[in-house]
Amino acid sequence: MGIIVQENTGLFHLQSAGMSYLIQMVDGYPIHVYWGDKLKHREPMANLFIHTPETAGLDRLFQEYPQYGSGDFRNPAYQVELEDGTRITELKYAGYKLIKGKPLLAGLPAVYAENEAEAETLELELKDDYSGLKVVLIYTVFAGRNVIVRSARLSNEGGKKLRLLRALSASVDFGGKGDLDIIYLSGAWAREGNMTRRALHQGETRIDSKRGMSSHQLNPFSALVTPETTEHHGEAYGFSLIYSGGFEAVAEVDSFGSTRMSMGINSFDFSWLLNPYESFQTPEAVMVYSKQGLGEMSRTYHRLYRTRLCRGKYRDEERPVLVNNWEATYFNFNADKLVAIADEGAKLGIELFVLDDGWFGKRDSDNSSLGDWYEDRRKLPEGLADVAKRINKLGLQFGLWFEPEMISPDSELYRKHPDWCLHVPGRRRSEARWQLVLDYTRKEVRDYIYDSLSAIFSSVPVSYVKWDMNRALTEIGSAVLPPERQSETAHRYVLGLYELLERITAAYPNILFESCSSGGGRFDPGMLYYMPQTWTSDNTDAVERLKIQFGTSLVYPVSAIGAHVSAVPNHQVGRITPLDFRGNVAMSGNFGYELDLTKFSDEEKEMVKNQVISYKQIRGLVQKGDLYRLKSPFEGNESAWMFVSEDKEEAVVYYFQVMAVPNAMRRTLRLDGLNPELEYEVWSGDRGEKSSYGGDRLMQLGLHLAYRQKDYESGWFRLKAVKEG
Known part of the structure; x- marks a missing residue:
């Protein structure tokens, strides 16, 4: 493993346990040669680059960080405007550096290495002597992971100002792969994470967000796959951006059938002024290769x-x-009502009570008080601390909801600081949910939020925070930025958010932070760097959650997926599903309840108690095990998945049928990820039956599933390897 440099041929071979990525310098340009299954490195490897006719120009070259204006007419990775208004630059190779481990990115979330042995980093230096632009392409490869992490640092080393018009994190040219499909996650509020797959044809397929956030509509992830690629077979190339603002991921097929995949900050309405000797760092793109x-x-x-x-x-x-x-309760609660729900939860084995919206300012609906982060003594006459301590005495931890990035026009904060929101002078201020967005480019705004939250954390025993963000950015302008930097506002907002999150999570390391954005509107890797879990969707209907959680798992770990059992009829779609069905879906994530436990019957309370007991027995496996998706809710009436321990000695399997099928055939479910040499004891959680099967039999022949003539059927199995002797 590592990075092999062949200086006489300008070849850079990035290797991991099962992957190779090759770059070669051709006439000073960094050319993309190969990305895929691991290649043995042989000396010399001089003829890997596929030459094109000398008259073809840059438009026929497969490039690592392409430019525009010198003969390549495809999407560039960057574009710069010089002081004279011209936009022509031409980067040429100027040197390289190898670094053990992986350096952090200042001010940005990033993946990390815990020691120098597990990763190695290559920095390729490119320069345009005329403008003084220098670009460092940064590549990190991990020893045991088929991952390439890419970003770029753009610097002005000339004597005149430069303006970045585009600065993407990664660009990869796929030549010789033939036809490719693209897979991405699409949707809207309450139906996030829908898997979309379609063939690429000549032209562009653009996945992006212009909302100042990663969005419900499209996630900052996409994968290119061969047409024959399935869940279990074929090649897949994943692209995921560690960023929480507007992004773009563009797949462009040219007239010769090659595909350029590029990803980074959305170039729409973006520019960044670089004074002499200033630099700009792009977010990281995490690229994964799979041949399985x-x-x-x-x-x-x-x-x-x-x-x-x-x-x-x-x-x-x-x-x-x-x-x-x-x-x-929504907004209608008092201290005794909260404690009553917590008391019932304690009897059922629940460990944490979360007080959601409505506890602060004069918040009786969602039309006021955001920004006024002090307790509402009308609802809580003895204060938050009293409620929290009463709940702690029941044996539960106490959690609290905030929406710290927003401000209500009907708030004391807005009346005092009407200029603290994002706005453009002389233009209307678009409200969504009766709220505006605080200007996180301003340090005094971030300081106010930090101080407000710190005052609560210092006086109330808060163990968990749900950090919500319920609207996209509009009128994206800042009162503190000069005219020439107004188009930097959206990115500076994200940088300000990251600065605040770093500060507050470092100051309160014992609080579990969960991000939320009306559900999955900002479910992205950037937020996971600060908050290890996310409220996946405001839609808690179990049938809809099959798709939402299945799709989200395409890139995000189950340990990040918040999943709750809610009341029926469901508040989003009105559907009535059985409690065991809702529980089995929710137990396939970070488990919880979002309903009034005091209204449950004794029978329902007993079911909840058993669900909590069962989940506590398997949650380590669910949250840390390897996920194998067995049946897709996007392809039929059934869904199934399983979690397997790292040593393959333990597993839990869930299956679901949405609608009953008349005269159905007997069903079997083929498992995956097990050790074919091991014998497994299989316990059926829904039937209480126990039997033993070989791992090979379970993966090749499968498990027989019981069939009940009813809608919304579900079940689960626990598997444990049988110890010899």
Whole structure:
């Protein structure tokens, strides 16, 4: 493993346990040669570059960081405007540097290496002598992971100003691969994470967000796959951006059938002024190669993000089972009602009570008080600390909801500081949910939020925070930025958010932070760096959650997926599903309840108690095991998945049928990820039956599934390897 440099031929061979990535310098240009299954390195490797006719120009070259204006008419990775208004630059190779381990990115979330032996980094230096632009392409390869992490640092080493018009994180030219499909996650509020797959043809396929956030509509992830690639077989190339603002991922097929995949900050409405000797660092793009289908691509992302992106105390700790009062009470509650729900939760084995929206300012609906982060003594006459201590005495931890990036026009904060929101002078201020967005480019705004939250954390025993963000950015302008930097506002907002999150999570390392954005509107790797889990969707309907959680798992680990049981009829779609069905879906994530437990019957309470007991027995496996997706809800009436321990000695399997099928055939479910040499004791959780099977039999012939003539059927199995002797 490592990075092999062949200086006489200008070849750079980046190697991991099962992957190679090759770059070669041709006439001073860094040319992309290969990315795929591991190649043996032989000396010399001089003829890997596929030459094109000398008259073809840059338009026929496969490049690592392409430019525009000198003969390449495809999407460039960057574009710069000089002081004279021209936009022509031409980067040429100027040298390289090898670094053991992986340097952090200042001010940006990034994956990390815990020691120098597990990763190696290559920096390729490119220069345009005329303008003084220098670009350092940064590549990190991990020894045991089929991952390439890419970013770029653009610097002005000339004597005149430069303006970045585009600065992407990565660009890869796929030549000789033939036809490719693209897979991405699409949707909207309450239906996030829908897997979309379509063939690429000549022209562009653009996945992006112009909302100032990663968005419900499209996630900062895409994968290129061969047409024959499935969950278990074929090649997959994943692209995931560690960024929480507007992004773009563009697949462009040219007239010769090659595909250029590029990813980074959205170039729309973006520019960045570089004064002499200033630099700009792009976010990281995490690129994963799999030759064993989408499943292995996902597991590679899961292991990396769970252990080398998430940080802090809760990276490795099992997450608590919680009850949230939102759908139980909405804004209508008092201290006794909250304690009553917590008391019932304690009897059922729940470990954390979360007080959601409505506890602050004069917040009786969502039309006021955001920014006024002090307790509402009308609802809580003895204060938050009293409620929290009463709940702690029941044996539960106490959690609290905030929406710290927003401000209500009807708030004391807005009346005092009407200029603290994002706005453009003389233009209307677009409200969504009766709220505006605070200007996080301003240090005094971030300081106010830090001080407000710190005052609560210092006086109330808060163990968990749900950090919400309920609207996209509009009128993106800042009162403190000069005219020539107004188009930097959106990115500076994200940088300001990251600065605040770094500060507050470092100051309160014992608080479990969960990100939220009306559900999955900002489910991205950038947020996972600061908060190890995310509220996946405001839609808690179990049938819809099959798709939402299945799709989200394409790139994000289950340890990041918040999943709750809610009341029926469901508040989003009105569907009535059985409690066991809702529980089995929610137990396939970070488990909790979002309803009024005091209204449950004794029978329902007993079911909840058993669900909590069962989840506590398996949550380490669910949150840290390898996920194998067995049946897709996007392809039929059934869904199934399983979690397998690293040593393959333990597994848990869930299956679901949405609608009953008349005169159905007997069903079997083929498992995956087991050791074919081991014998497994299989316990059926829904039937209480126990039997033993070989791992090979379970993966080749499968498990027989019981059939009941009813809608919304579900079941689960626990597997443990039988010890010899």
